[in-house]
């Protein structure tokens with residue numbers, strides 16, 4: 651099986667989680683399969699290879715992917731976290747997602763100005779999380795080299811919202 655077949659084969663679909671009406675796509679079984687996880691990391695890293703100086707992972711599921719890509723490509727890893735988790739000076743962006751609203755934060759000054767940053771997350775739905783992460787990257791003085799995702803849910807406006815960026819997902823499916 652190729653990497654997109656592995657993602658489709660192993661991922662789960664849970665109706666009415668975390669709220670009634672949401673069809674939740676769970677990628678943890680993909681991460682729990684060593685061959686599939688390795689294939690996912692290799693695919694995302696290869697797609698953007700040579701075009702990024704650092705990786706940003708979006709809490710929480712994006713951390714799992716971003717850490718592995720940073721290790722594989724030997725580049726710095728920066729965490730974009732939910733509000734109140736990072737100490738010291740932070741930049742913050744409010745956003746909406748499929749099942750609520752939240753705030754993401756970054757500690758600026760961790761990378762050289764002008765660094766090309768790859769933003770990584772597991773799922774693209776409305777694009778609220780990724781666009782908030784992109785705004786934090788840009789407000790920190792870096793550029794967004796691309797946004798890498800495992801699964802894109804079509805029909806929720808995410809790709810349209812991220813139109814300014816190079817967005818790649820391993821699998822796209824109708825939400």
Ligand SMILES: O=P(O)(O)OC[C@H]1O[C@H](OP(=O)(O)OP(=O)(O)O)[C@H](O)[C@@H]1O
Nearest residue numbers: 709710711747748774775776777778779
């Ligand atoms: O495109 P969007 O509409 O923003 O949705 C996608 C985001 O939603 C999920 O995270 P969630 O906020 O549920 O947090 P978690 O990773 O901590 O579970 C997912 O991991 C993405 O970060």
Ligand SMILES: Nc1ncnc2[nH]cnc12
Nearest residue numbers: 673674675676748773775
């Ligand atoms: N339907 C969904 N499944 C998994 N993660 C999500 N993040 C936002 N919407 C989601």
